[in-house]
Amino acid sequence: MIITTPQKPSPELWAYAGQLSEELGGRLVDRKQHSLTMLKKRYADDRLLVVDPSGLRYYEHSDEPLYFHPSMAYVRVKRLRKGERDPLMDISGCQQGDTVLDCTAGLGSDAIVFAYAVGKEGHVTAIESEPILCAVVRDGLKTYKTMHEDVNEAFRRIEMQCVNHRNYLQSLPDKSVDIVYFDPMFRKPVHESSALEPLRSVANADALDEETIRHAVRVARKSVVLKEHAASGEFERLGFACKHVNKIAYGVIKPT
Known part of the structure; x- marks a missing residue:
């Protein structure tokens, strides 16, 4: 699983992504200017967790992410x-x-x-x-x-x-x-x-x-x-x- 952030993460957000990488056993990847699609292709992995200030978004074999909402x-x-x-x-x-x-x-x-x-x-x-x-x-x-x-x-x-x-x-x-x-x-x-x-x-x-x-x-x-x-x-x-x-x-x- 890839774990990444928005393209310009704060130091706090990057540190949080690192913590989640250790907890979940995922590969921490610097987003830079790459799209999510490009990251999936580069690392041959469809499982991707985006650590965003607005909440975590998890993608698996789909463009529709899993995310928290009270609904x-x-x-x-x-x-x-x-x-x-x-x-x-x-x-x-x-x-x-x-x-x-x-x-x-x-x-x-x-x-x-x-x-x-x-x-x-x-x-x-x-x-x-x-x-x-x-x-x-x-x-x-x-x-x-x-x-x-x-x-x-x-x-x-x-x-x-x-x-x-x-x-x-x-x-x-x-x-x-x-x-x-x-x-x-x-x-x-x-x-x-x-x-x-x-x-x-x-x-x-x-x-x-x-x-x-x-x-x-x-x-x-x-x-x-x-x-x-x-x-x-x-x-x-x-x-x-x-x-x-x-x-x-x-x-x-x-x-x-």
């Missing part, structure tokens, strides 16, 4: 700011002060909503097993700014961890978090979601297994929640009761 999460949070309800927050039983473990962070959308809902007294840990995706989202959560400072503060409160979620769950004591949440890559993709295509190239596509769910139930005090396609058989396979159905469904397990 519908921001819309959902603005609804919460108005006192409206959010189905996931209701189904999970999320309240201010809760601790939440998002085991499949992806682009961080649900972690953002959880972080706003739990407030300053709560805590959200977002697990992402894929290093490039984790780096892109971690950077975005630290730097992205909306027009609402309380929303920006929610972004900054999220703790990103690059680790396998099963291993992380195994390390936790019983009843140590309030909510454990899973939003894996759907077994039956929503094909009209073309905006997710850059994500699919880097996301972990592995299905959840029963052992992971057992640890999640052991660790959670309030609920374990799974987001899946409404037609998925994952809820039945993994022991979840389906609580909300549209194109997207949520399943929940209430620990005893």
Whole structure:
């Protein structure tokens, strides 16, 4: 993987690119006046991470980059700011002060909503097993700014961890978090979601297994929640009761 910057990076940005190169094992390349296409051809590598002041952009076999944007999460949070309800927050039983473990962070959308809902007294840990995706989202959560400072503060409160979620769950004591949440890559993709295509190239596509769910139930005090396609058989396979159905469904397990 190539790691580069805009054509005239600041010393701070170049140093940050160097840190990411060490973290991700990429080749740090001085951009100079070269185009991204030229860099790909020169180094015979289609994987390219641009370290830009406006956020990280990752390209892989496409001209469409993967980058951080809150998208519908921001819309959902603005609804919460108005006192409206959010189905996931209701189904999970999320309240201010809760601790939440998002085991499949992806682009961080649900972690953002959880972080706003739990407030300053709560805590959200977002697990992402894929290093490039984790780096892109971690950077975005630290730097992205909306027009609402309380929303920006929610972004900054999220703790990103690059680790396998099963291993992380195994390390936790019983009843140590309030909510454990899973939003894996759907077994039956929503094909009209073309905006997710850059994500699919880097996301972990592995299905959840029963052992992971057992640890999640052991660790959670309030609920374990799974987001899946409404037609998925994952809820039945993994022991979840389906609580909300549209194109997207949520399943929940209430620990005893």
